[in-house]
């Protein structure tokens with residue numbers, strides 16, 4: 001049947017049709033929907049793991065028992081999973097193991113713009129790169145064939161435009177291959193030096209065999225063009241931009257497998273055209289490969305390695321003319337994302353700013369605490385870095401820093417990689433104050449369950465990690481719980497814990513305002529008689545409050561009645577409906 | 579057939595995704611090659627959101643570039659103004675005249691520009707601005723702005739009302755079907 005599917009949904013469909021039985025992932029835009037979609041198939045076991053490293057290792061375990069398995073993550077997630085990745089390259093697999101990784105050129109929703117293709121080359125694991133949903137589906141199936149044929153994990157590289165675009169796919173039936181037997185095989189699965197030394201040549205031989213395959217396969221295909229003055233090598237969404245810009249004018253070598261790349265096929269292609277150009281986003285990965293083959297080729301001399309490309313850009317750089325539109329001469333104010341009305345994170349940042357603290361931040365909805373008017377965060381690096389960074393900050397900074405520095409970290413992020421930093425704080429005894437923003441969900445990536453919420457990916461109740469006990473167990477004596485909507489108490493507790501001469505954790509607990517089960521009191525009102533127009537309530541950046549004719553006005557369609565703004569008004573102008 | 583391009587823009591949370599889902603379904607049903615591209619993630623939190631809908635005999639790129647949109651369907655006035663550069667010469671903007679202040683305006687760091695409809699028209703764009711929010715409320719919910727806009731958009735398509743209604747039926751929960759159909763009809767006749 002022909003249907004429209006999101007690239008991520010198509011990968012999920014491909015996994016299903018290939019008989020994948022086990023999926024373990026950690027969410028991350030733009031990869032998240034692969035796992036959410038595959039979880040809808042009853043036949044597939046799917047879970048959210050605490051982080052990407054755990055997810056990949058779990059998927060390896062499932063492959064070893066003989067079932068086809070999968071693991072998805074965003075580009076930066078692959079950094080976290082890189083440790084198992086490089087050695088899984090040596091062990092190989094039993095049943096097929098496929099790893100989905102989604103890059104985010106343009107940083108629509110990421111903290112950096114790394115190019116995951118380097119991981120394929122560095123870890124010597126083959127990587128397929130679909131250019132639309134139909135390929136996402138068929139490559140997912142092909143990945144399992146390759147995985148089992150060549151005894152290797154296989155990476156499928158997605159990107160925002162392929163992951164989050166719907167295009168036409170044709171679905172098929174699910175076929176589950178017979179479960180493979182697990183057999184003890186120390187030489188293959190115990191990677192200690194003596195065995196690893198024997199495995200490494202096997203890895204090199206495998207890459208050679210895969211290169212042969214890359215020469216033959218029709219996923220690396222030459223599409224003829226009438227004008228051989230220029231030949232284009234491309235892959236992924238850039239292939240679509242090239243086709244959009246030039247149709248079948250120029251010959252195109254479309255690479256479906258981006259590692260290892262063919263050699264002879266590229267040389268043969270080069271021989272048929274006057275000039276060869278590589279069109280790829282981010283780094284000159286294909287370009288470097290061509291240059292290593294001794295070919296003369298254009299690439300990053302024409303196209304930027306920053307951000308996304310597009311059809312106009314491709315056309316323009318290759319000498320075509322593009323039609324553009326006109327913009328208004330007027331400045332159009334930006335519309336950045338903001339914390340939702342009633343977001344439990346908002347008030348904590350207000351208090352931290354008021355206390356003029358240095359705040360080591362982390363990644364999640366609460367990163368928005370960095371923007372005006374809250375502007376309360378000093379650093380954001382990667383998941384977990386707030387807690388581990390705080391340890392170094394106060395250890396090296398001494399007493400002066402201890403009393404005025406905190407880390408803030410979300411519940412999902414804390415479990416992902418904050419808890420190891422906390423263990424370091426306890427073990428190496430720094431006087432650090434960590435605030436866990438427990439909104440009982442992984443908000444930023446679209447509300448996924450996590451080990452602290454009491455529900456699993458399929459929505460069933462499950463073991464819930466008790467954060468207080470966890471913090472106690474790693475050696476933190478002082479653990480306090482506050483309600484972020486109660487700003488006075490928050491302020492008192494934060495001050496007390498900063499003053500204490502030992503490490504502490506403050507758990508700020510309130511569910512995310514968007515969760516369906518959360519019952520809100522409903523919108524409050526402003527009293528224009530009482531409002532003096534002092535704008536004190538504007539300092540929390542709630543999108544439901546605006547100043548109209550010098551008076552605070554509450555947007556009743558947005559306000560949930562959290563009551564935080566009321567605590568800022570000295571004139572009693574804001575409050576529940578009478 | 580030359581590829582047709584519609585950009586759907588608005589503010590996160592306004593229901594732009596349903597509009598693109600509905601269009602995608604309708605166009606696929608008519609036998610076209612279709613691509614619909616969305617940006618997820620941060621966009622949920624009240625930020626500016628863009629969806630591209632493209633159809634024709636063969637659609638390659640999932641995105642619409644500057645100067646290519648036959649129509650920008652905007653759920654909010656400022657968002658329409660943000661994307662005029664994407665409209666093709668002689669193209670159209672259909673816009674809900676509702677104004678939602680972005681945070682920089684709320685915080686007093688920027689001003690919401692005035693007379694945007696006239697200014698956009700001044701660029702040679704056919705601007706169709708109307709109050710979709712009031713019509714949506716009339717249909718039963720401010721959330722139905724997307725269907726009101728779909729109704730308005732339908733005037734520029736060759737598809738029958740029957741075809742639209744089928745697509746709506748498949749895209750909205752049965753509970754809200756009647757309200758959404760009403761919203762569509764109000765947009766169509768507005």
Ligand SMILES: Cc1ncc(C[n+]2csc(CCOP(=O)(O)OP(=O)(O)O)c2C)c(N)n1
Pocket residue numbers: 026027028029074076077080111363364365366383409410411412413414439441442443444445
């Ligand atoms: C290594 C890595 N994996 C995944 C992500 C994507 N990501 C960004 S924030 C986040 C989780 C946020 O959840 P939480 O800490 O609970 O905070 P909330 O958004 O709910 O406030 C995730 C998964 C990432 N940035 N880095």
Ligand code: SF4
Pocket residue numbers: 338339340342343344345365366439443444512513514623
């Ligand atoms: S989704 Fe939840 S946690 Fe994220 S900004 Fe909105 S209310 Fe806050």
Ligand code: SF4
Pocket residue numbers: 341342523524542543544545554558559560561562563564565566
């Ligand atoms: S009570 Fe105040 S702070 Fe809370 S959502 Fe309503 S307007 Fe915003």
